[in-house]
Amino acid sequence: MTTEAHASHGARWTTAFGLQGDVLTAQRERYERLKQHLAFQVDATKLADPATTAQDIASSSGTCSHILNDDDTLLEEIQKDLDRLHPSGNERFFQNAVFMSTLRNVLLVWCRLHPDVAYRQGMHDVVAVVLYALVQNEEADGSRQSNEETLPEGVEADTFLLFEAVMLFVKPFFELVETSHEAVYRGPGGTYGRRLFASFSLRKNGSGAGSTTVQSSETADRKHEQPVLHRLCHHIQYEMLQQKDPQLYYHLKNLDIIPETYCLRWIRLLFTREYALEELLYIWDALILDKKRAAIEYPVINMTNKSDNDLLQLPRLLMESEESTWTGFPLLRYICVARLLQMSTQLRQSDNTDCLRLLMHAYQDEDSDSSDSERQNRAAAFTRFAKILQDPMTEETEEMGIGIDANEPKQSASPAAGSNVVKVVSFREGLLGLVLTAAGAPYEKRLAVKAFMRDPTASSGVGQAEASRKVCPGDLLQSINGVPIVGVTTEEVKRHLQLLDRPFYIAFRRCTDAIGEDAGSTWGNTNTAESPDAPSSLTESDTASSEVKQPPFLPGELCYANANASMQRLLLSHDGSCQSHYISGKLFITNYRCLFTHLLGDGEIKWQVPVLSIASIDRIDSKAGSTGATSSSLLVENAQAALGFTPDVSSKVVIRCKDTQVARLSIADHSEYKMLVKCLSFLAFPKSLLDAFCFAYSPTVPPSDKAQFDIRQEYKRIGLLSIPDHLRCIDQSSGYALCSTYPRYLIVPAGIADVRLKAAAAFRSHQRLPVVSWIHRSNGATIVRSSQPLVGLKSARSDEDELLVCLLCSSSNKQALGRYVIMDARSQLAAVGNKALGKGTEVSSNYPGAKLIFMNIDNIHSVRQSQAAIAAVFESKKSANEDTSSSFYGRVDASGWLRHVRLVLKASVDLAHTVHNGTSVLTHCSDGWDRTAQMVALAELMLDPYYRTLRGLQVLVEKEWCSFGHQFALRSGHARSDASNDQRSPVFLLWLDCVWQYLRQYPTECEFNESFLLTLADHVYSCKFGTFMFDCERQRNDFFAKHRVFSIWSEVNSHSDRFVNPMYAPSEHVTLLSPSTLSKNIKLWKGYFCRWDPTIIPPVPSFQYY
Known part of the structure; x- marks a missing residue:
């Protein structure tokens, strides 16, 4: 590292911040006057109490009295941190008493000027870098020695001015955010309780509707309510890193690494703990000399009329955008991402503990034995990488010889990297038109362009890569969005691009010998040229x-x-x-x-x-x-061999x-x-559900632009948000603190404390406390769902649960006079049997006004056996002992499937009629995610005409099945080879059969057709879409935050003509429509069970929509 380059840092920063000529002179004098008013002559070995001096100045100068905050601990806090200031490799430098006195004065003056922040730990690290740069300037030109007892004129003032300028960008990161007043409510008897869960209001949070790529307004509001420092930390890891290195992003997310643990220090201290000072100066060069940084406006100071009022005028940033108010130095966040990418390989190979150790590691002198020139080159390369991440197009400018910064050293390309010519192509929506292949020696870990592919959707028929005229066959793939692409496969590149927003930028390095005879597999564009639905991966196999x-x-x-x-x-x-x-x-x-x-x-x-x-x-x-093989088949084979036939x-x-x-x-x-x-x-x-096709399925664009399901919007449509005096919508937050298998947003009584809600949840199986699912707009009767109570053999009770049930079932329905019904979907024998397991059903005497009814629906094991039995009836096979017609009907009846259909329909009809007549119902089974979902969803289908539309049935499935935690993965046996697992059961199929019975009895009242029901039945198992994956909303949110998946509703809505009932003509002014549950009116669903049997006459269409 040259002496001239090292001596230039302080001067370069001063010039970049606009501190030149008269401005610099005036600001230096301003500091000296501030120092006289706000700082005090303090002996470094004997700390004087500044309070006396402060009182004298305050009494003599009323103008500045509001600045002079009498804080006896301020100086002590500053001194305590300065005593611990020992940057590795520069310990002796900061043992100089003059330097320490300078740092103390600068910090004290700045903190007195900014009482809203005062002193925060870490400020001493920042100001130390400023002084180091300025003093090293003086030592480098020989004007002073490090052991001198005085500083050259103007150095202390310049230290303050540069520190003040830097703090304009990072001061928000030191500010403390006031905690909002705790939400309270007036409960029964006038008492007040604390809210543990946030309340949702459409008026406050907006609609919340939006696609998977657009944040809801509620999320945006919360984001802006976060402290600036936390917003930036989250922005770096959860948004920027996800776009630059999705694999590292997912790895950190899986390890529960939150950005505040490491990024907070990086941002606040501007990497002062992560690098040696000599290397850090060049990183600060990039931050301060960045042309995208906001300019600073200095107040005009009257040099003749020296008024104390001038001291109150502070420099300010000339903001060009709202983003500048929370991002600090524009390049800072990209430097954070660049540091993460530098450690990407190590981090991805580490567990939680080792990742944190790497991320929070502070620089030690033994970490590096590099020379000054090597550190300078390393810092220059690092900041150049950050600038490319900030604007990928600069990679092309740089490699063509223009250079990003004239002061940065130019590095020659590695011989193994091809030529120095790099071209960057911006890819919009549509086909890339590329075929990539593994490059040959000496580029073994690189990918190269093998050929172009045509784009039939473009007017010219040419793909974007070829149309750019910047790419040639044989070019090496250099980077994507500025991130180098080395040691990755074509499949990883494809997955990477699928996760990126358009436009993205791909850099290609010109090379003529990258494709050899050993070039490997290829990777195609987003779609092939032949078909818009063709695969995105073209692999030579x-x-x-x-x-x-x-x-x-x-x-x-x-x-x-x-x-x-x-x-x-x-x-x-x-x-x-x-x-x-x-x-x-x-x-x-x-x-x-x-x-x-x-x-x-x-x-x-x-x-x-x-x-x-x-x-x-x-x-x-x-x-x-x-x-x-059976013994009979072996006998046939032996007989064929004996007769001389050629065996199979x-x-x-x-x-x-x-x-x-x-x-x-x-x-x-x-x-x-x-x-x-x-x-x-x-x-x-597969060993993991992450291998399911939904994580690989990648249509070019989502098939539908309809709004994504939002349960809050459905609550609003139903009317549950219209009676805030009785009911409120709570937000469990992303941690699902109340019940992990429920939706995030729940409807609970307005008049019960959150702590009592938690107590009530503890009294229910799996914490599935009673919550409102639907309300009758005319009479106010509600449908409330839950799991069984934890009564046990000793008939335990819970005051909180009893209060919760009472408020949910009677507060909004005055006509019922406090009466309501508890419908237990099980038989009484089954409910009593659960008492031995510590569970059971409600004791009606503990719930005043309640009537307990058992609906006698069989459990999942009986349903599973019935499905196997009826499937065996229609299994296509040639047998010498063909069943007679009489035994055929007997086998269908003996399977018990139609009995299950009738029981579920009958229980749902009873539920619908009870609510329609003005009485609220609490319903549950054992855990509240199987029979409860069947009853509630069917009753709402009968009560609410909206659910009988194509869109409405989608919402009904999302709300009562997906959001309320039906275990699709467990019941469907996703990725499980144990076919005899006793937790498998076609619960959802049974419900679809009930819906088909309803459609058959009311063919003009339902907008959807049988094909829609068959499609749902098939895709519960297919795992093509994310809708029916995993066992609850929380699991889906956790996994889908890392992987992009598509909803089955997008596919349905984009081809709605296939799923619309042509006979649809709904009756006007008719709400409740209940089907007949007589045995003679319950028919076999041939469209599902008979579609694979070719011996059925007339043939049943084998409908599939895969």
Whole structure:
């Protein structure tokens, strides 16, 4: 590092801040006068009490009396921190008594001028850097020695002026935010209680509606209510880092690393603890000399009429945007991100403890043995990286030789990085038009442009990359949004781009020898040129050769394997017998589906099922024997061999699906058989749900622009937000502090304390306390849902729970005179049996006005057994002992499925009629997420015409099933190979069957059709969309904050013509419509259960929407 360069820091900062000529002279005199008024001659070894001097000055100068805050501890706090000021490698420098006195004076004057902030720990680190830069200037030119007892004229004043200028940008980060007054309410008897949960109001927070990429107004309001420092910390990790390095962002999020733990110190102290002072000076150069930084306006000081009023005039920033008020130095946040990216590899390999250790590590002298010139080059490269992150287009300008800053040293490119010519392309919405491949030696860890792809949607037919005229085949992929792309795969690049907002910037380095003979897999543009729905990944695979006609794949769908196979088909012959034969074709296995096409066909799909809809895979290996072969099949094989017939040596696979499909495949090639079974088992039963297709599905744009579901909007539509005297909407916050399996926003009584709500929740299974789900606009009767109370064998009770139920069921409904109904969805025997487990049902005598009714709906185990039984009735198979028609109907009835449908419908009808007649109902089953959801959702369908529309049924499913915590993943067995798991149960399918019964009885009252119900039934298992993933709203929010997924409603709404009932003609002025629950009016849902049986006459369409 040269002496001249080192000596220039203080002078460069002074000039950059506009402290030159008369302005500098006037500001220096202003400091000397301030020092006389506000600072005191203090012996460094004997601290004098400044209070006496302050009182004298205050009495003699009324003008400044409001500045002179009599704070006896201020000087003591400053001195305490200065005594601990020992920057690693510069300890002796700050042991100089003159330097320490200067720092003390500067801090004291500044703190007296800013009583709103006063002194905060860390300010001494900032001012120390300023003094170091200025004093090093003097020592570098030989004008003074470090052990001199006095400073050159003007150095102390310049230290104050530079510190004051720096603090204009970072002062907000030291400010304390006043805590708002605690929300209180007047409860029963005039007592006051503390609010633990925030209340939601549409008037205050706005609609809250919006898409996944747009913040709700409520989120924005809360963001602006946060302290400035916390806002910036969150902005850096949760927004900027997510755009620059999504993998690191997710890693820190998974480890629960919050940005305040490390970023707070980086921002407040401007990295004074993270770097050696010699290196830090160059980082500060970048911050201060940044042309995007706001300018400073200094007050005009009258040099002839020296009035104390001039001392009250402070410099101010000339803001150009509101953003400047909370981001400080514009480059600061990008330097924070650059530091995170520098540590990205280490951080991603570390656990929580090691990550925190890395992020919070302070510089020590032993950390580096670099020379001054090496530190300078390292700092220059680091700040240049930050500037590229700030504006990726500057990477092109820099590499072309213009340079970002004339004062920064130019670095030559590495020989392994190609030439110095770098071009940056801005990609808008649409196709990229690129094929990337692994580069050859000597660029083994880089990706290169292999070819361009055409864009049929563009008028010229040319993709964006080729149209830019900045990219050539063979160019190396340099960076994305300024982040270097090294050591990543094409699939990782694809995932990275899918998470970025448009436009994004990709830099390409000109290279002519990057593509060799060993170039590997390729990565295509967002869509292929042939089809708007083609996959986004074009991977050269040995398993899918070019001569194989592949079926059309979805965006993000990748083919993992394919093989020649035969599939068994059953047909009904003219004589009424069932004939079986195998048809030859090609079996494809992708990350979403298992597909079968005719071998000589045009790629048309003859059979398909999502891999996560597979319940079990039974293997019949011709070499190893059958895993499920029967003795009769072995006898047939032995007889064929004895008669001289060629035995069938092909291997068989029986795929049983959760939607009742059964596929039987025959594969002649044993090696292909083993490969396919292994691949299919891996995809059907992955180790993690993160391997589900919804995380890879990437249509170019969301199929629908309709507003995302917001339960607060539904509460408003229903009328639950219109009676604030009785009911209020609380916000559990993102931590779901009250109940983790409920929606974030809950409707509870206005007249109960939050602490009592927590007590009431503790008395319910899984803390699923009673909350309002729906209200009758005319009579005020409510539908309240919960889980069972924790009564136990000793009949425990809870005053809080009893009060909560009473307020929910009677406060808004005066007509019922305090009477309400508790509907337990279980049988009385089942409810009593739960007492042995510490649970049970309400004791009606403890709930004045309550009437307890048991609805006798069977549990999940009975429903699961019934579905298996009825699926077996319609399983297509050729058997010598064909069932007679009488036994067929007997088997359908014996399955018990229709009985379950009738019981759920009857209980829901009773619930709807009770509420319609003006009596509120509290309903629950065991845990409140299975039978409770069935009853509540069906009753609301009968009571509210809105839920009978296509959009309304979507809202109903989101509210009562998704938001209130039906365990879709557990009940559907997502990614689980244990088909006999006793927690699996088609609870949601049973509800859809009840809705179909309603649609059949009222064909003109429902806007949706049967196809819509079938689509929902299939996609509960498919995992193509995020709607039915995981077990509660909180889990979905946690995972979907890290991964972009699409909702099934977007798909439905964009193709609504397929799901609209052409007979829809709703009756006017009719609210309650209840179906008949007589056994003779409950029919089998053939559209679902019979669609795979080819022997049914007339045939049932095998509807699928995958």
